Amino acid sequence: xxxxxxxxxxxxxxxxxxxxxxxxxxxxxxxxxxxxxxxxxxxxxxxxxxxxxxxxxxxxxxxxxxxxxxxxxxxxxxxxxxxxxxxxxxxxxxxxxxxxxxxxxxxxxxxxxxxxxxxxxxxxxxxxxxxxxxxxxxxxxxxxxxx
Amino acid sequence: xxxxxxxxxxxxxxxxxxxxxxxxxxxxxxxxxxxxxxxxxxxxxxxxxxxxxxxxxxxxxxxxxxxxxxxxxxxxxxxxxxxxxxxxxxxxxxxxxxxxxxxxxxxxxxxxxxxxxxxxxxxxxxxxxxxxxxxxxx
Numbered sequence: 361x362x363x364x365x366x367x368x369x370x371x372x373x374x375x376x377x378x379x380x381x382x383x384x385x386x387x388x389x390x391x392x393x394x395x396x397x398x399x400x401x402x403x404x405x406x407x408x409x410x411x412x413x414x415x416x417x418x419x420x421x422x423x424x425x426x427x428x429x430x431x432x433x434x435x436x437x438x439x440x441x442x443x444x445x446x447x448x449x450x451x452x453x454x455x456x457x458x459x460x461x462x463x464x465x466x467x468x469x470x471x472x473x474x475x476x477x478x479x480x481x482x483x484x485x486x487x488x489x490x491x492x493x494x495x496x497x498x499x500x501x502x503x504x505x506x507x
Numbered sequence: 508x509x510x511x512x513x514x515x516x517x518x519x520x521x522x523x524x525x526x527x528x529x530x531x532x533x534x535x536x537x538x539x540x541x542x543x544x545x546x547x548x549x550x551x552x553x554x555x556x557x558x559x560x561x562x563x564x565x566x567x568x569x570x571x572x573x574x575x576x577x578x579x580x581x582x583x584x585x586x587x588x589x590x591x592x593x594x595x596x597x598x599x600x601x602x603x604x605x606x607x608x609x610x611x612x613x614x615x616x617x618x619x620x621x622x623x624x625x626x627x628x629x630x631x632x633x634x635x636x637x638x639x640x641x642x643x644x645x
Contacts, residue, residue, distance in 0.1 A: 442529040475558035491541040
């Protein structure tokens with residue numbers, strides 16, 4: 361059981377919300393109830409215990425029911441930021457045209473024509489989230505007829 | 508008059524190389540890879556080079572096989588369910604990995620990516636506005 365404390369959600373003013381809400385977990389489970397039913401006597405959202413709840417569960421408030429099949433998107437606490445890798449790429453890409461590269465932030469881990477080398481190199485270096493990129497020759501414009 | 512509102516505004520490069528998004532691909536909730544991927548509004552699906560599947564420890568050919576046509580040819584790819592994290596959004600979706608290791612581009616297309624968002628584009632200024640569909644429905 362993974363405890364999830366929805367009181368930790370920033371910017372959520374439960375006193376202003378009177379509509380129903382839906383809680384989505386990464387595993388696709390959706391928990392829906394009326395906010396009034398979920399508030400405790402102090403008008404706080406209590407802690408929930410869900411089995412297999414993944415990172416970054418979110419609270420979503422709908423004023424109107426969404427169209428059926430509406431895809432669920434969760435909001436994370438931090439944004440994806442690859443600026444260090446992008447900076448390295450801007451400064452060094454000309455040396456690696458036609459190669460795959462793997463970076464850990466702005467540190468080059470491996471460059472190779474063989475992508476299999478990169479996987480091994482990243483694992484050996486213990487990189488948690490490797491930035492992987494094929495450095496295209498982008499001297500000509502691109503359109504989507506690829507082969 | 509129609510109006511949309513967006514929580515996010517992206518200023519993309521004016522180098523005429525395309526619109527690239529920084530994303531994490533996540534498989535099995537434990538394997539991550541970071542990538543810069545081109546937005547291709549003309550692509551029906553999200554297509555990734557096989558190398559990304561290798562980093563995600565996915566066995567590409569166990570996925571849902573699909574044939575794709577391009578302007579001048581065709582290729583085969585295999586669909587796998589992954590999570591995509593982009594800006595502060597995260598969602599489950601199906602993307603297709605190409606088995607041909609000579610394939611040179613990965614793209615985010617309509618089904619699997621664009622259908623999760625509302626988007627506004629001012630190409631002249633290199634501004635892209637984006638938000639989840641929740642905002643559209645609220």
